[in-house]
Amino acid sequence: MQASNKVIVVTGAGSGIGRELTLQLLKKNANVAGIDIHQNTLTETQKLAGVGDDRFKGFVLDISDKTKADALPNEVITHFGSVDGIINNAGIIQKFIHVNDLAIEDIYRVMNVNFFGTLYLTKAFLPHFLVRPEAHIVNISSMGGFIPFPGQTIYGAAKAAVKLLTEGLYAELKDTNVHVTVVHPGAIATNITENSGLGKPQADANAQQSKMALPAPRAAEIIIKAMESNKYRAMVGKDAMMLDILYRVNPRFATNFIGKMMKKMVTNR
Incomplete structure (x- = not known):
């Protein structure tokens, strides 16, 4: 589905990938309903876009x-007046601890935002999409949704649920006017740690992660291109592409490899 002249909902539009998606969609002549939990960040996004309420409306x-x-x-x-698509981008990570040490309240919060939030909005908008000439659902999973990251197991479980939800929707809707795309980003340079209520990463760890991370504008560009190409599945970043291949070839080796990398990262936090 081409973005031009469409009305597209973007969750998490106040920062990170969501803000970049919003700015790039507006440049492509789409109108955007930006969703975020913070009014001030939505206002900042609109100021950066330089458009009026007729083009961007924050909710x-x-x-x-x-x-x-x-x-x-x-x-x-x-x-x-209408709505043509949604990019379910909003999400949070968990505390960098193992499941045994993670409070059940934290588990509920991660699942409620990452999985149920995506599900609620998909179900809410889908009846409206089905009566449009063309519509699109883009759900943002993660490379953690297809390969386990120790210390982010519940986050990964939520994103794996998003993956299967999206692929199931594709199968159910493939003979309709509604296109469906699942996206698996790797490391992206955003403030998701802080937005998840986990504080700022330590300076050394943050600097190292920034060097490895894909810039948010580039990630948004890949996601929009996947939507406009009606792709079934999109990998965002070389790390996601590499781990996808590695996990398919040798799941145990890939899991052990990620385990070693996570130990180093947690040690440096």
């Missing part, structure tokens, strides 16, 4: 709140 929403998620499509349609 403050906790995507894990099903009642408010169910009400969102009517709010978007009331403002823009």
Whole structure:
């Protein structure tokens, strides 16, 4: 689905990849309903875009709140007149600790935002997409959704659920006007750690990760291109592409390799 003249919902539009997706979609002549939990960051995104409410409208929403998620499509349609797609980008990571040490409340929070938030909005908008000439659902999983990262196991489980949800939706909707794409980003230079309520990474670790991470504008460019090409699956970053191949060839070796890398990263945090 081409972005031009479409109304596209972007979650997490106040920062990181979500902000870059919004800015690039607006440049492609799409109109964007930006969703974020913080009004101030949505305002910043609109200022950076330099557009009025007719092109970008921010909606403050906790995507894990099903009642408010169910009400969102009517709010978007009331403002823009229609809706053609959604990029379910918003997400949080967990504390960098093992499942045995992770509080059940933290587990619920990660699952509620990453999986149920994506599910709630997908179900809320899907009936409206089905009556459009063409529509698109893009769900952002993670390379953690196909290969395990110790210390991020629950995050990975949530993103694996997003992966299977999206692939199942593709199978169910392939004979309709609704296209579906699942995206697996690798390391991206964003402030997801801070946005997840985990504070700022230590300076040394943050610098090292920044060197390895793909810039958010490039990640957004790849995601939009995948949507406009109606791709089934998109890898974002060389690390995601490499690990995808490695995990397919030798899952145990790949898992052990990631385990060693995570130990080094946690030690440096």
